[in-house]
Amino acid sequence: MLFNSLIIHLDCRMSQSRCKIRQMEKNKSFSNQEIAKILEKVAAAYEILDKDRFRIAAYERASVSIQHATSEVKDIWDDDKLDDIPGIGKSIASYLDELFRTGKVRHFEELFKKIPPSVFIFLDIPGVGPKTAYTLAEKLNIREEKNAIARLKTAAQKGKIEEIENFGEKSELDILNGISVLEKGELKTKRMLLFYADALADEIIDYLKKSNEVIRADPLGSLRRKVATVGDIDISVCTNNPQKAIEYFLNYKKIKEVISRGEESLVRVVLFSGQQVDLRFSTPEKYGSMLQYFTGSKQHNILLREFALKKDLSLSEYGIKTVKNLKTCPELVEGLKIKNFKDEENFYNFLGLEWIPPELREGTEEIKTSLNGKLPKLIExxxxxxxxxxxxxxxxxxxxxxxxxxxxxxxxxxxxxxxxxxxxxxxxxxxxxxxxxxxxxxxxxxxxxxxxxxxxxxxxxxxxxxxxxxxxxxxxxxxxxxxxxxxxxxxxxxxxxxxxxxxxxxxxxxxxxxxxxxxxxxxxxxxxxxxxxxxxxxxxxxxxxxxxxxxxxxxxxxxxxxxxxxxxxxxxxxxxxxxxxxxxxxxxxxxxxxxxxxxxxxxxxxxxxxxxxxxxxxxxxxxxxxxxxxxxxx
Structure with a gap:
């Protein structure tokens, strides 16, 4: 990207005994969503080019972290604190510095030249990953960005996708369905203010609690962590009879369309107001594990899994299990069963941690602080x-x-x-x-x-x-x-x-x-x-x-x-x-x-x-x- 006008900032830091010249765009800057999209594209390109999985994962984590950041990354860069963002290491921080100074990253541009532009358009289709997108672009000779989705849809309708090796009729149908969802604009809604998301979720939860089948219901994800803006609304439901609870929810008068419905665990709907709502159902003995897992954040859960692995433990939405026959966890050894948790407190305590309030679960220093027993007593x-x-x-x-x-x-x-x-x-x-x-x-x-x-x-x-x-x-x-x-x-x-x-x-x-x-x-x-x-x-x-x-x-x-x-x-x-x-x-x-x-x-x-x-x-x-x-x- 070329800048029309630049302002040069001289930032002399006595503590660093050096001066840094910055060129900053006057009329246009990169939003968090734009930066997250760039990093997402880098991760996809690396996956297509078979780069090592650790590098791919690093860019995926950085993209998610920036997407959910509550301050503008450019402002954080202004303060020389990119390293404070969870998931941003020195390498990615240096590329972001180049992006803010010059409007582009030379390494990224060289990387993207190796991938057909249409690939990054195909990635917006639900269920289409980087390698699938690349195969579709190459085999169907759809390389340009312009009209890429329309051309792919036409190819699918003519049966061209099922002729590709390792695809078949079902893959073709799934891609057509994904394109339909994308065209309807129901894949992802615009982020909404916490206040608005909270009100919508409260209304749904109040409705759910009127059912005898529902023991409790809680918000999940960024809403439970009280992030300033929220994407989709996610809600957990504790019930002894998931099927009946699902049937009850589907009678909610504000549902416009049911996107997907599982037998017992997940229902995804779109409201007449345009918001997507996901409900996840669990029986009481597993509810704490599910609540913890889907509260996130993704970066918090990654660090928590790494912490657990050092104890030879594996975490999931269902609970905790050992990865070895350990004498240190005899209650998990028999048959390598998963230990379920009714509540989050026992889940964290089992790992040797204090319960971590949802608002702190952003993948910074909360796990280390919890381990040391020094979490703050947050204002109420x-x-x-x-x-x-x-x-x-x-x-x-x-x-x-x-x-x-x-x-x-x-x-x-x-x-x-x-x-x-x-x-x-x-x-x-x-x-x-x-x-x-x-x-x-x-x-x-x-x-x-x-x-x-x-x-x-x-x-x-x-x-x-x-x-x-x-x-x-x-x-x-x-x-x-x-x-x-x-x-x-x-x-x-x-x-x-x-x-x-x-x-x-x-x-x-x-x-x-x-x-x-x-x-x-x-x-x-x-x-x-x-x-x-x-x-x-x-x-x-x-x-x-x-x-x-x-x-x-x-x-x-x-x-x-x-x-x-x-x-x-x-x-x-x-x-x-x-x-x-x-x-x-x-x-x-x-x-x-x-x-x-x-x-x-x-x-x-x-x-x-x-x-x-x-x-x-x-x-x-x-x-x-x-x-x-x-x-x-x-």
């Missing part, structure tokens, strides 16, 4: 004592969106959540439409209104026995202008208990300038929190670039806090940066950014991000009581 939703970022419908005449619920409605909801405190942080008044005096008057009016509303609601609801938060705090979410100045003046800031500073414009500034901008915005004593710190919008917009070492260092030295914004298409700070912040010692705050009373429930997704970032209660400031919070925030 019930430990959150308040929400410090909410937008009420008090009209501050902002340039951004206004809240939809009243202060009173949000106070009552906070009481039902057992919150001790609540911080109203509406967007600052529009700078372009108001004078400084008008902005001050609006902010002062809001302060007085919140105080009056709190006491009014408290008096009314005391009589009805409704518990309200002990403290209501007056805050604002203030724009950090492109030059780093805040959108309100000193006089306005003095009215507030604390303030959140956020970037809402000019996202394309260079890394150094954006870093200076954010640090300048955070420097005011009243600014305590950096809101949605990367500015990303999941599935819509990448985050802006920051020098995170400088951000972490500033926050640590100046008593500033990074927000984990729970809004469904933000989930920002990303989990990878949460983990870095925790290691650095920077404190975090989990906020809902609610604009409606019902959205206060979004905070659970921010907690999931924190858990994926290995955060404990001690890392989250709004797990403190109000007395503890006031010491550091007010």
């Amino acid at each position: 939703l019930k430990e959150i004592k308040g929400d410090l970022h909410l937008h009420s419908n008090f009209n501050l005449e902002p340039s951004h969106d206004l809240g939809q619920s009243s202060v009173g409605e949000m106070l009552i909801q906070a009481g039902s959540l057992n919150y001790e405190y609540l911080g109203f942080s509406e967007h600052n008044p529009s700078v372009s439409n108001h004078s400084e005096r008008e902005i001050y008057d609006l902010i002062m009016r809001k302060k007085e209104f919140i105080e009056q509303e709190y006491y009014s609601t408290k008096n009314k609801d005391y009589e009805r026995g409704i518990k309200l938060p002990k403290q209501v705090l007056n805050s604002l979410e203030i724009d950090i202008k492109p030059n780093g100045n805040l959108a309100v003046d000193e006089k306005c800031l003095n009215i507030l208990d604390y303030a959140i500073a956020s970037v809402h414009s000019s996202f394309n500034q260079k890394r150094e300038k954006m870093t200076d901008r954010v640090l300048k915005g955070l420097s005011h004593p009243k600014i305590k929190i950096l809101g949605h710190p990367t500015g990303r919008l999941l599935l819509e917009r990448e985050g802006y670039e920051l020098d995170w070492d400088k951000i972490f260092d500033f926050c640590l030295k100046n008593n500033k806090f990074l927000e984990i914004n729970s809004w469904p298409n933000r989930l920002d700070l990303p989990d990878t940066k949460v983990k870095e912040a925790v290691k650095y010692g920077v404190k975090l705050v989990i906020n809902s950014d609610s604009h409606h009373v019902n959205q206060m429930a979004y905070l659970q997704y921010g907690v999931s991000v924190a858990r994926r970032g290995w955060a404990e209660k001690k890392d989250i400031i709004n797990s403190l009581s109000f007395e503890g919070l006031s010491d550091i925030l007010l």
